[in-house]
Amino acid sequence: MLLWSKVYIDMSKSISLSILTQRFHQVLPEEAVLTNKEQLYPYESDGLTAYRQLPRLALLPDNHDQIKAIINICREFQLPIVARGAGTSLSGGALPHAEGVLLNLAKLNNIIEIDPNNRTARVEPGVTNLAISQAAKPYGLYYAPDPSSQIACTIGGNIAENAGGVHCLKYGLTVHNVLALKILTIDGEILELGGKYFDSPGYDLLALMTGSEGMLGITLEATVKLLPHPQQKKVLLAAFDNIEKAGNAVTGIISEGVIPAGLEMLDNLTIQATEQYCSPGYPPNAAAILICELDGFEEELNSQIILVKKILKDCQAIEVRLARDEQEAELLWMGRKAAFPALGNLTPDYYCIDGTIPRKYLAHVLENINGLSKKHGLRVANVFHAGDGNLHPVILYDANASGELETAEELGGEILELCIKVGGTITGEHGVGVEKLNQMCVQFNEAEITTFHAVKAAFDENALLNPGKAIPTLHRCAEFGAMHVHEGKLPHADLPRF
Amino acid sequence: MLLWSKVYIDMSKSISLSILTQRFHQVLPEEAVLTNKEQLYPYESDGLTAYRQLPRLALLPDNHDQIKAIINICREFQLPIVARGAGTSLSGGALPHAEGVLLNLAKLNNIIEIDPNNRTARVEPGVTNLAISQAAKPYGLYYAPDPSSQIACTIGGNIAENAGGVHCLKYGLTVHNVLALKILTIDGEILELGGKYFDSPGYDLLALMTGSEGMLGITLEATVKLLPHPQQKKVLLAAFDNIEKAGNAVTGIISEGVIPAGLEMLDNLTIQATEQYCSPGYPPNAAAILICELDGFEEELNSQIILVKKILKDCQAIEVRLARDEQEAELLWMGRKAAFPALGNLTPDYYCIDGTIPRKYLAHVLENINGLSKKHGLRVANVFHAGDGNLHPVILYDANASGELETAEELGGEILELCIKVGGTITGEHGVGVEKLNQMCVQFNEAEITTFHAVKAAFDENALLNPGKAIPTLHRCAEFGAMHVHEGKLPHADLPRF
Numbered sequence: 001m002l003l004w005s006k007v008y009i010d011m012s013k014s015i016s017l018s019i020l021t022q023r024f025h026q027v028l029p030e031e032a033v034l035t036n037k038e039q040l041y042p043y044e045s046d047g048l049t050a051y052r053q054l055p056r057l058a059l060l061p062d063n064h065d066q067i068k069a070i071i072n073i074c075r076e077f078q079l080p081i082v083a084r085g086a087g088t089s090l091s092g093g094a095l096p097h098a099e100g101v102l103l104n105l106a107k108l109n110n111i112i113e114i115d116p117n118n119r120t121a122r123v124e125p126g127v128t129n130l131a132i133s134q135a136a137k138p139y140g141l142y143y144a145p146d147p148s149s150q151i152a153c154t155i156g157g158n159i160a161e162n163a164g165g166v167h168c169l170k171y172g173l174t175v176h177n178v179l180a181l182k183i184l185t186i187d188g189e190i191l192e193l194g195g196k197y198f199d200s201p202g203y204d205l206l207a208l209m210t211g212s213e214g215m216l217g218i219t220l221e222a223t224v225k226l227l228p229h230p231q232q233k234k235v236l237l238a239a240f241d242n243i244e245k246a247g248n249a250v251t252g253i254i255s256e257g258v259i260p261a262g263l264e265m266l267d268n269l270t271i272q273a274t275e276q277y278c279s280p281g282y283p284p285n286a287a288a289i290l291i292c293e294l295d296g297f298e299e300e301l302n303s304q305i306i307l308v309k310k311i312l313k314d315c316q317a318i319e320v321r322l323a324r325d326e327q328e329a330e331l332l333w334m335g336r337k338a339a340f341p342a343l344g345n346l347t348p349d350y351y352c353i354d355g356t357i358p359r360k361y362l363a364h365v366l367e368n369i370n371g372l373s374k375k376h377g378l379r380v381a382n383v384f385h386a387g388d389g390n391l392h393p394v395i396l397y398d399a400n401a402s403g404e405l406e407t408a409e410e411l412g413g414e415i416l417e418l419c420i421k422v423g424g425t426i427t428g429e430h431g432v433g434v435e436k437l438n439q440m441c442v443q444f445n446e447a448e449i450t451t452f453h454a455v456k457a458a459f460d461e462n463a464l465l466n467p468g469k470a471i472p473t474l475h476r477c478a479e480f481g482a483m484h485v486h487e488g489k490l491p492h493a494d495l496p497r498f
Numbered sequence: 499m500l501l502w503s504k505v506y507i508d509m510s511k512s513i514s515l516s517i518l519t520q521r522f523h524q525v526l527p528e529e530a531v532l533t534n535k536e537q538l539y540p541y542e543s544d545g546l547t548a549y550r551q552l553p554r555l556a557l558l559p560d561n562h563d564q565i566k567a568i569i570n571i572c573r574e575f576q577l578p579i580v581a582r583g584a585g586t587s588l589s590g591g592a593l594p595h596a597e598g599v600l601l602n603l604a605k606l607n608n609i610i611e612i613d614p615n616n617r618t619a620r621v622e623p624g625v626t627n628l629a630i631s632q633a634a635k636p637y638g639l640y641y642a643p644d645p646s647s648q649i650a651c652t653i654g655g656n657i658a659e660n661a662g663g664v665h666c667l668k669y670g671l672t673v674h675n676v677l678a679l680k681i682l683t684i685d686g687e688i689l690e691l692g693g694k695y696f697d698s699p700g701y702d703l704l705a706l707m708t709g710s711e712g713m714l715g716i717t718l719e720a721t722v723k724l725l726p727h728p729q730q731k732k733v734l735l736a737a738f739d740n741i742e743k744a745g746n747a748v749t750g751i752i753s754e755g756v757i758p759a760g761l762e763m764l765d766n767l768t769i770q771a772t773e774q775y776c777s778p779g780y781p782p783n784a785a786a787i788l789i790c791e792l793d794g795f796e797e798e799l800n801s802q803i804i805l806v807k808k809i810l811k812d813c814q815a816i817e818v819r820l821a822r823d824e825q826e827a828e829l830l831w832m833g834r835k836a837a838f839p840a841l842g843n844l845t846p847d848y849y850c851i852d853g854t855i856p857r858k859y860l861a862h863v864l865e866n867i868n869g870l871s872k873k874h875g876l877r878v879a880n881v882f883h884a885g886d887g888n889l890h891p892v893i894l895y896d897a898n899a900s901g902e903l904e905t906a907e908e909l910g911g912e913i914l915e916l917c918i919k920v921g922g923t924i925t926g927e928h929g930v931g932v933e934k935l936n937q938m939c940v941q942f943n944e945a946e947i948t949t950f951h952a953v954k955a956a957f958d959e960n961a962l963l964n965p966g967k968a969i970p971t972l973h974r975c976a977e978f979g980a981m982h983v984h985e986g987k988l989p990h991a992d993l994p995r996f
Contacts, residue, residue, distance in 0.1 A: 470700065
């Protein structure tokens with residue numbers, strides 16, 4: 001099946017660009033068909049800029065009929081299609097295909113309905129994440145998932161990558177907040193999946209579609225859950241003289257039944273970087289700090305704060321600060337929010353890794369990352385969603401120094417494999433894209449990868465939708481020499497005991 | 499592909515029972531292979547007793563190797579396999595196949611691990627829902643989904659049907675509480691899906707498997723989320739002199755941002771029945787009552803109760819009672835919990851329907867159900883999860899009265915189609931099974947049903963796993979004369995305006 005699709009895609013190369021352009025002009029206005037290199041450069045890469053590729057052409061439809069017509073032409077010529085929202089993916093999910101079409105969905109940016117009774121919003125794929133919350137604000141509602149790119153990133157991209165954010169510990173990832181999708185299949189059919197309700201009969205294609213990285217269908221519309229704004233928020237900072245204690249505090253808070261709205265960790269390198277960048281006033285010598293946001297009713301918060309302070313003390317925090325007002329709370333968050341540009345100031349280039357581990361291995365994994373950092377001679381900063389075990393080690397390197405990019409990629413790969421080794425996974429919120437194809441071979445066995453391909457073929461037999469992303473071929477895994485491991489299959493001596 | 503499997507299954511008929519028995523005795527102890535009619539009768543039906551079918555034989559493995567060996571033999575002889583936990587399905591999900599094997603997983607009932615740090619339990623499929631909470635109790639934790647059959651039903655069955663319960667409004671369905679699954683495929687391969695973390699790379703096969711009614715694989719192990727017991731619970735009862743006001747109160751509570759742990763509605767017929775059955779002391783003349791359970795920290799509860807009472811008053815509740823202690827709370831719940839046996843006392847037989855609608859249509863749909871009840875001349879009682887719009891109309895009939903079963907089924911079908919018409923769906927928590935195959939043709943269009951079959955074929959090409967359940971053939975839909983409707987595709991004049 002996959003070989004067959006190879007033949008088709010190779011065939012598509014033989015169709016001249018002028019014939020393709022002519023065909024697309026029949027269904028789109030002239031300005032919606034981009035073919036010049038200058039017009040195509042903006043699409044050359046997404047947020048993972050180490051990978052660059054120009055598409056053959058880029059298309060900017062502004063309605064469903066145009067998109068259907070595009071899909072029909074792509075099917076006719078067996079042209080690969082890469083759909084794109086704002087291109088903020090950090091895993092290369094929106095990297096163009098050299099032989100294919102870049103389908104820019106940014107013009108589909110209507111908010112179709114805000115339904116306060118059912119607390120839902122129905123939106124087009126090009127609507128930005130933040131725009132949904134803005135539209136819901138008059139009703140006292142908002143959309144919970146908040147990736148740090150939320151001002152720019154689109155809901156279509158969020159769905160493709162199953163995006164998260166600081167608050168997904170309490171409010172879930174995109175998959176937990178999408179109620180319905182209208183999907184256009186590669187066959188030009190419409191699938192309406194889910195609705196304004198919990199359960200759905202038949203197989204859960206709604207969840208299957210979410211996080212499928214544009215490989216199973218094109219999102220034309222999404223209905224998402226809206227939440228009422230919490231009555232109040234409280235923000236705490238806690239500092240520790242070693243990372244293990246900070247890790248224990250995270251486990252302690254969660255296992256006492258407190259679910260913070262956000263629970264973030266910054267290590268010393270990140271603390272130093274943010275201090276230089278925007279002076280949030282974090283304790284400069286702390287090995288790690290935690291920022292803990294609690295939300296809810298005031299009375300509930302007061303009792304939670306007492307409990308959290310006690311846990312922090314039990315875990316030997318060297319300092320605990322409670323923001324007394326909104327301004328102080330914003331100051332505590334400021335360094336965290338500026339962490340990436342702050343780290344960017346320390347280094348010509350950085351590479352942000354995204355893996356998730358069971359919380360109890362936090363200290364163990366951070367210690368091992370430190371070892372890998374020394375082994376490869378590259379600094380690694382850690383700033384991440386500690387509450388849900390979602391790590392973002394940031395590797396500092398210099399792309400102009402010979403071999404450093406390759407070393408950074410190697411180090412990143414080893415960190416992800418370490419995540420798998422402790423029973424974790426190679427993504428928390430960024431997706432696999434082109435970045436983590438090799439690590440998929442470590443995460444999954446042959447039967448699992450084969451099942452992924454079978455599911456792909458059930459939707460897109462000729463692999464026209466975002467080909468080459470997310471799921472490696474078995475051939476690639478063989479070449480990578482994958483050492484597939486599952487939790488518990490490794491010698492237990494490798495893991496710390498709890 | 500489906501025709502092909504038909505040929506295979508027909509072929510399996512030609513294998514004699516004695517040859518099959520002999521083969522299964524090679525891999526199972528003698529007492530684990532049941533072939534006599536007396537031994538098979540207990541498996542004849544599940545909770546949907548209107549459907550009865552004996553399997554060719556029933557097997558009771560007690561470990562993974564035995565199950566793998568069974569699957570291999572079934573594949574060899576192309577024998578259909580129906581896996582079963584406790585057989586409490588209300589949609590016929592565990593109805594045996596006449597030519598096939600009934601695979602009883604009840605002996606796989608070990609709780610493998612309770613991990614309080616990560617708040618997870620790893621269990622075998624035959625563990626009962628309640629047993630998980632009992633095992634977690636020493637750690638102050640519990641498993642949230644609580645179908646009313648929780649004392650008997652197994653987690654394997656819960657996963658197959660994506661079971662819900664009274665508390666799923668706040669805590670989600672099974673799919674929201676399962677973190678990982680170990681699945682045996684029909685090819686004898688093991689898939690490890692998910693883990694002790696949120697996100698997962700690749701397609702979301704974990705969610706796809708949950709609610710797939712045993713048609714994509716056999717669950718060997720499940721890792722589920724545990725929650726800390728809420729600090730306190732409060733229970734309120736509110737009575738209304740018409741159902742519309744009760745419906746408005748439900749919408750009012752949710753849209754004010756209160757998420758009760760449970761929000762149940764009982765209509766007058768149910769109130770009368772429970773009074774006769776166990777005297778819970780509900781207001782006997784109320785058109786409907788709501789039972790509202792709030793949980794959380796005491797201080798939070800106090801402010802929520804003030805808010806909820808205000809909403810109930812605004813919606814013209816004729817009576818509001820707040821349970822002053824645990825004993826009074828239990829009394830308020832007693833009638834709700836006894837509703838089904840209580841209704842059973844009013845009638846020789848009853849048929850419990852399971853559909854879900856957007857909350858704002860509650861009053862409209864209940865009124866229409868009343869109309870359908872009169873049209874068909876059968877009484878319908880309503881007792882249901884109002885907060886998440888999950889209806890359970892209970893049709894009272896007499897199976898011995900000529901034609902009443904058929905009338906009840908027809909009425910049930912029309913109620914489900916009414917749910918679809920207002921943008922709802924044909925299941926809330928019971929699944930499709932054999933019961934709702936016709937309504938699937940109304941819920942989904944041809945492209946959607948075709949996609950379901952393609953997904954099935956990706957896992958189980960020859961349709962050996964629970965064949966004939968959940969997804970109708972296109973042929974059946976054509977025969978049923980399906981009128982596929984999607985929300986908004988019906989003339990809007992049919993729907994009430996809001």
